[in-house]
Amino acid sequence: MDRHEELLSWAVGQDVKLNGIQPILIPGRGTGIVATREIKEGEVILVVPASVFRSLDQVPKAISKRLPRQTSIHALLATFLILDKTKRFSSYHAFFPILPSFASSIPLLWPPELHTFLPTPAKDILEKQQRELERDWTTISKAFPDMNYDQYLHSWLLVGTRSFYFETSTMNRFPHNDRLALPIADLFNHADVGCDASFSQQGYKFIADRVYHAGEEIYTSYGDHSNDFLLTEYGFVLPENRWDAVSLDDILLPRFTEQQKNDLRDKGFLGKYFLYQETGCCFRTQVALRMLCCTYEDWQQFADAESEGEASQGQVNVLLLQILNTYVEAIQQTLKDMEGTDIGETNQRELLAGRWKQIEIMVAQAIKHLHS
Numbered sequence: 001m002d003r004h005e006e007l008l009s010w011a012v013g014q015d016v017k018l019n020g021i022q023p024i025l026i027p028g029r030g031t032g033i034v035a036t037r038e039i040k041e042g043e044v045i046l047v048v049p050a051s052v053f054r055s056l057d058q059v060p061k062a063i064s065k066r067l068p069r070q071t072s073i074h075a076l077l078a079t080f081l082i083l084d085k086t087k088r089f090s091s092y093h094a095f096f097p098i099l100p101s102f103a104s105s106i107p108l109l110w111p112p113e114l115h116t117f118l119p120t121p122a123k124d125i126l127e128k129q130q131r132e133l134e135r136d137w138t139t140i141s142k143a144f145p146d147m148n149y150d151q152y153l154h155s156w157l158l159v160g161t162r163s164f165y166f167e168t169s170t171m172n173r174f175p176h177n178d179r180l181a182l183p184i185a186d187l188f189n190h191a192d193v194g195c196d197a198s199f200s201q202q203g204y205k206f207i208a209d210r211v212y213h214a215g216e217e218i219y220t221s222y223g224d225h226s227n228d229f230l231l232t233e234y235g236f237v238l239p240e241n242r243w244d245a246v247s248l249d250d251i252l253l254p255r256f257t258e259q260q261k262n263d264l265r266d267k268g269f270l271g272k273y274f275l276y277q278e279t280g281c282c283f284r285t286q287v288a289l290r291m292l293c294c295t296y297e298d299w300q301q302f303a304d305a306e307s308e309g310e311a312s313q314g315q316v317n318v319l320l321l322q323i324l325n326t327y328v329e330a331i332q333q334t335l336k337d338m339e340g341t342d343i344g345e346t347n348q349r350e351l352l353a354g355r356w357k358q359i360e361i362m363v364a365q366a367i368k369h370l371h372s
């Protein structure tokens with residue numbers, strides 16, 4: 001029996017119902033789920049009973065009692081995966097990628113010098129991850145002094161990349177993004193649109209979002225995530241991603257005086273300026289650009305939604321064009337600097353360069369759109 005057949009028979013033994021789907025190895029994406037026959041839109045393709053869940057409620061008291069009440073679910077599950085020596089989940093655990101396989105893809109494991117080349121939104125997510133990992137490891141290593149850091153890091157990354165959002169009443173006191181659970185759904189790879197899961201107290205079901213032909217990979221969507229988010233949280237970028245966004249903060253923020261920053265902050269418009277794949281510049285960016293090229297009164301009226309800013313749109317577009325052209329030069333410089341460095345592994349640098357090329361294309365498309 002190969003590994004995937006073993007996983008399948010383990011799942012069936014746990015009362016998981018797979019209907020016209022199976023896990024297989026997919027080049028470049030590890031394991032994924034494919035259709036074994038033609039699947040109709042709306043068909044239930046997977047039923048996972050709550051008895052298989054690994055979440056807050058299943059963490060043994062022997063673990064949770066040794067930890068402070070505010071310990072994150074992420075930290076609890078990571079600890080549970082390590083200390084769970086029962087046979088029941090061993091076929092599932094055997095599927096987990098080993099720690100070195102995360103190193104090429106997950107920026108958290110890249111050398112810090114390479115982090116300096118990450119786009120700003122990815123850097124922000126990485127810093128949050130670093131803070132959370134440190135917080136969790138401090139708690140866990142105090143309660144379990146024999147635990148090894150690499151083993152914990154591995155388990156923490158497994159939970160971070162494989163768990164799905166799930167809620168029970170016992171989870172209410174935890175932040176939404178910490179209401180995590182495993183397993184099975186984690187065998188699906190991500191696409192910007194895919195099959196949805198429907199949850200109940202009995203478990204969850206996956207429903208086909210469209211027709212699938214035999215052999216076709218079936219995706220789910222981990223959320224409306226940009227490629228900077230996917231890169232940092234999951235270690236990959238999508239070639240086509242309707243939710244992709246490019247941050248303009250690095251090129252816009254340095255243009256403001258302190259006074260202008262204060263005015264923007266007072267109205268809640270300082271930073272988080274994005275260029276979206278589908279819709280172009282966000283409203284916040286339009287507000288910020290008007291701060292740089294309109295009178296204070298015109299800016300204020302636009303920011304307060306008292307004017308639609310049509311009279312100033314021409315000026316705004318000219319300024320945006322100039323800013324985006326400057327950004328393209330900066331992106332090309334980043335790519336050149338990356339070519340000239342041997343920091344990290346080749347595949348880490350290639351993944352990062354690929355992301356910057358996507359950003360360059362999105363900015364170039366916005367420039368083309370402004371010209372037309």
Ligand SMILES: C[S@@+](CC[C@H](N)C(=O)[O-])C[C@H]1O[C@@H](n2cnc3c(N)ncnc32)[C@H](O)[C@@H]1O
Nearest residue numbers: 029030031161162186187188189190234235236
């Ligand atoms: C929840 S797991 C999905 C199953 C995983 N492929 C496996 O081998 O077990 C998430 C991980 O799968 C990979 N992945 C998911 N979607 C992907 C995609 N569209 N392209 C490339 N890798 C993907 C990434 O490594 C990600 O961290």
